[in-house]
Amino acid sequence: MTNVKTSSLGFPRIGLNREWKKSLEAYWKGNKERETFLNEMDKQFVAALKTQVDQQIDIVPVSDFTFYDHVLDAAVMFNWIPERFKHINDPLDTYFAMARGTKEAVSCEMTKWFNTNYHYIVPEYEKNAQYRLTKNKPLEDYRRAKEALGIETKPVILGLYTFVALAKGYEKQDIKGIYESLIPLYIQLLKELEEEGVKWVQIDEPALVTASPGEVAAAKDIYQAITAEVSGLNILLQTYFDSVDAYEELISFPVEGIGLDFVHDKGKNLEQVKAHGFPKDKVLAAGILDGRNIWKANLGERLDWITELIGELGVREVWIQPSNSLLHVPVAKHPDEQLAGDLLNGLSFAKEKLSELSLLKEGLVSGKAAVKEQIDAANGHLEALKQFGTAANTAFAEERNRLTEEDFKRVTPFEERLRIQNESLGLPILPTTTIGSFPQTAEVRSARQKWRKKEWSDEQYESFIKTETKKWIDIQEEIGLDVLVHGEFERTDMVEYFGEKLGGFAFTKYAWVQSYGSRCVRPPVIYGDVEFKEPMTVKETVYAQSLTSKHVKGMLTGPVTILNWSFARYDLPRKEIAFQIAHALRKEVEALEKAGIQIIQVDEPALREGLPLKERDWDEYLSWAAEAFRLSTSSVKDTTQIHTHMCYSNFEDIVDTIEDLDADVITIEHSRSHGGFLDYLAKHPYLKGLGLGVYDIHSPRVPPTEEMLSIIQDALNVCPADRFWVNPDCGLKTRQPEETIAALKNMVEAAKQARDQLAQTV
Numbered sequence: 003m004t005n006v007k008t009s010s011l012g013f014p015r016i017g018l019n020r021e022w023k024k025s026l027e028a029y030w031k032g033n034k035e036r037e038t039f040l041n042e043m044d045k046q047f048v049a050a051l052k053t054q055v056d057q058q059i060d061i062v063p064v065s066d067f068t069f070y071d072h073v074l075d076a077a078v079m080f081n082w083i084p085e086r087f088k089h090i091n092d093p094l095d096t097y098f099a100m101a102r103g104t105k106e107a108v109s110c111e112m113t114k115w116f117n118t119n120y121h122y123i124v125p126e127y128e129k130n131a132q133y134r135l136t137k138n139k140p141l142e143d144y145r146r147a148k149e150a151l152g153i154e155t156k157p158v159i160l161g162l163y164t165f166v167a168l169a170k171g172y173e174k175q176d177i178k179g180i181y182e183s184l185i186p187l188y189i190q191l192l193k194e195l196e197e198e199g200v201k202w203v204q205i206d207e208p209a210l211v212t213a214s215p216g217e218v219a220a221a222k223d224i225y226q227a228i229t230a231e232v233s234g235l236n237i238l239l240q241t242y243f244d245s246v247d248a249y250e251e252l253i254s255f256p257v258e259g260i261g262l263d264f265v266h267d268k269g270k271n272l273e274q275v276k277a278h279g280f281p282k283d284k285v286l287a288a289g290i291l292d293g294r295n296i297w298k299a300n301l302g303e304r305l306d307w308i309t310e311l312i313g314e315l316g317v318r319e320v321w322i323q324p325s326n327s328l329l330h331v332p333v334a335k336h337p338d339e340q341l342a343g344d345l346l347n348g349l350s351f352a353k354e355k356l357s358e359l360s361l362l363k364e365g366l367v368s369g370k371a372a373v374k375e376q377i378d379a380a381n382g383h384l385e386a387l388k389q390f391g392t393a394a395n396t397a398f399a400e401e402r403n404r405l406t407e408e409d410f411k412r413v414t415p416f417e418e419r420l421r422i423q424n425e426s427l428g429l430p431i432l433p434t435t436t437i438g439s440f441p442q443t444a445e446v447r448s449a450r451q452k453w454r455k456k457e458w459s460d461e462q463y464e465s466f467i468k469t470e471t472k473k474w475i476d477i478q479e480e481i482g483l484d485v486l487v488h489g490e491f492e493r494t495d496m497v498e499y500f501g502e503k504l505g506g507f508a509f510t511k512y513a514w515v516q517s518y519g520s521r522c523v524r525p526p527v528i529y530g531d532v533e534f535k536e537p538m539t540v541k542e543t544v545y546a547q548s549l550t551s552k553h554v555k556g557m558l559t560g561p562v563t564i565l566n567w568s569f570a571r572y573d574l575p576r577k578e579i580a581f582q583i584a585h586a587l588r589k590e591v592e593a594l595e596k597a598g599i600q601i602i603q604v605d606e607p608a609l610r611e612g613l614p615l616k617e618r619d620w621d622e623y624l625s626w627a628a629e630a631f632r633l634s635t636s637s638v639k640d641t642t643q644i645h646t647h648m649c650y651s652n653f654e655d656i657v658d659t660i661e662d663l664d665a666d667v668i669t670i671e672h673s674r675s676h677g678g679f680l681d682y683l684a685k686h687p688y689l690k691g692l693g694l695g696v697y698d699i700h701s702p703r704v705p706p707t708e709e710m711l712s713i714i715q716d717a718l719n720v721c722p723a724d725r726f727w728v729n730p731d732c733g734l735k736t737r738q739p740e741e742t743i744a745a746l747k748n749m750v751e752a753a754k755q756a757r758d759q760l761a762q763t764v
């Protein structure tokens with residue numbers, strides 16, 4: 003008989019009402035005493051545990067809770083404190099300085115946590131640093147949980163292999179030495195836990211899912227070295243976000259339990275468990291509920307699934323758990339959340355997911371009949387949700403069936419289009435443009451607030467937006483830009499704006515998730531078939547166009563970006579959802595064209611971040627991503643120029659996809675890329691329209707003309723001049739008006755000088 007327990011891998015830190023964020027920000031501003039702040043943090047730490055205990059979770063994690071980020075916690079614990087922060091004596095000040103920077107020291111870099119929208123602080127390796135254990139946070143947290151709630155908990159620790167994989171500042175050949183310097187620290191950390199009488203620790207090793215067989219073997223050596231010294235402690239080696247290819251090696255690690263994600267593994271983990279079995283003496287921690295989506299699970303199906311697996315494996319003990327830390331979903335359904343009943347009933351956030359697990363456990367222990375009522379109720383909710391989501395757009399299914407290959411491509415080849423557009427658009431060589439947004443000043447934000455709170459009427463708000471648009475059209479004319487934009491003053495967020503206008507999307511008031519540090523986001527919820535209802539950007543664009551004889555570029559967010567920054571339904575493949583969004587955007591593109599707009603930009607800044615973790619899955623994703631983009635943009639006339647924009651540099655790895663988008667022009671971030679990409683372009687010429695960002699928009703600094711001119715000159719060594727564009731790296735939404743104007747003037751001047759030089763050379 004297999005023993006069954008419920009377990010949680012991690013819980014959101016932010017609190018139901020974002021108490022965590024509020025405490026942190028007040029403390030940073032100096033509006034809160036340290037003692038008050040620490041007390042509040044402690045309360046929130048305990049509250050998160052209590053919520054999990056209340057859902058009857060048998061094995062509750064500790065030390066996943068943090069004051070900023072769990073990777074930063076690990077770095078600080080091992081004294082991976084970069085030299086530039088060493089002058090700060092107080093540990094808490096040091097911690098926040100690394101996260102947020104100070105006047106003297108720039109913050110540590112932040113980057114995406116695997117393929118999620120959470121961002122962690124990148125540990126920095128420094129060669130001659132003294133690494134040691136500065137404190138034992140898991141132990142402190144374990145004690146505190148026991149004291150506050152009288153419970154045994156499972157400390158969570160970021161694994162050594164993953165910690166190093168996420169760090170920077172070393173060469174490949176240093177890696178062995180780094181492992182060796184860290185192994186004693188992990189041993190010390192775990193020994194202290196062992197001495198305390200801790201039963202289980204969860205060591206997170208998500209990086210194993212992208213590791214090569216050789217790397218998995220190296221990781222095994224690490225665990226051999228560690229466990230040789232710590233024998234009285236049970237270690238659960240936890241993987242998530244995908245399958246581990248070297249499964250047989252993984253199950254031979256000298257640990258007492260292995261955690262596998264059976265949700266995001268594309269069926270691979272199950273396949274391997276079935277093919278190779280699972281060691282009878284180890285605990286299998288089975289991730290069976292999706293820890294990244296927000297939907298109620300099909301509990302009947304899940305119960306059958308896990309019942310069958312347990313029956314087949316005959317292991318001693320199984321922990322059923324979410325696929326990964328619940329950090330990536332909102333805390334719980336808020337009592338004041340106002341959503342349609344059928345939608346609300348279909349949702350399941352962190353707290354609700356844990357109670358689903360408890361129900362599954364009951365079904366396993368007492369038999370399916372014992373939980374039949376709850377399973378039926380959940381099924382009813384899912385059925386109602388489906389009805390609710392698909393009733394709105396009955397047309398799409400039919401339209402989808404009618405789509406043919408022709409709908410996914412532009413008829414005329416690029417070179418021919420370029421010739422036609424050059425004639426009809428009448429632009430100078432090296433045309434100048436911006437990426438779309440102009441400064442969202444305090445005034446703009448407060449206007450929107452007033453309108454949202456109904457202090458301002460629609461007319462008042464619209465007239466404000468018009469005034470702002472006109473102001474910036476005049477400014478752009480005055481600066482001498484060639485292709486103008488309306489400025490995006492009506493948009494807070496490039497996804498929310500479209501989601502609010504399309505069918506099939508819902509917006510919550512309280513469903514926040516942590517993005518990085520204290521920053522939280524509320525991703526839109528795609529619950530049903532996406533539907534175009536009415537033009538979304540035509541009014542603003544046409545108004546802007548009416549004010550100038552230059553071309554105003556229409557500005558849309560692309561289908562892949564809208565999908566990647568939303569919580570999507572799970573009953574359709576992502577590709578199909580992307581196609582639905584694309585199909586709706588196609589109508590918007592057509593509406594803009596019909597209204598006389600000749601240049602339309604469809605932004606895809608999130609296309610690359612949607613890449614699957616395993617390279618072998620890239621092609622499939624990239625090919626439908628490109629198809630979705632083309633579905634949204636390919637119905638236009640040859641005279642209509644399609645632009646796209648992505649904000650990252652060095653896109654060597656997806657350059658084929660960029661090509662495949664078949665956009666007439668792509669503008670990308672470039673100013674900080676130090677020429678690496680130009681070297682690439684020298685070898686692999688890019689022959690469609692290309693705008694390499696000539697200035698960094700992340701900083702208030704106004705780059706001098708010469709600097710931008712030299713970027714243009716370098717680029718023209720490898721890019722054909724007749725299709726090269728001059729633009730900033732990205733939108734200017736976060737900049738101040740004065741610096742924006744000054745920088746753009748220099749940019750336009752740089753383009754002029756470059757044109758003069760070109761004229762002289764021919």
Ligand code: GLN
Pocket residue numbers: 437438439490496557605607647648649732733734735
């Ligand atoms: N058009 C958007 C803007 O300028 C693009 C933003 C982005 O790339 N993230 O703000």
Ligand code: ZN
Pocket residue numbers: 437607647648649731732733
């Ligand atoms: Zn951008």
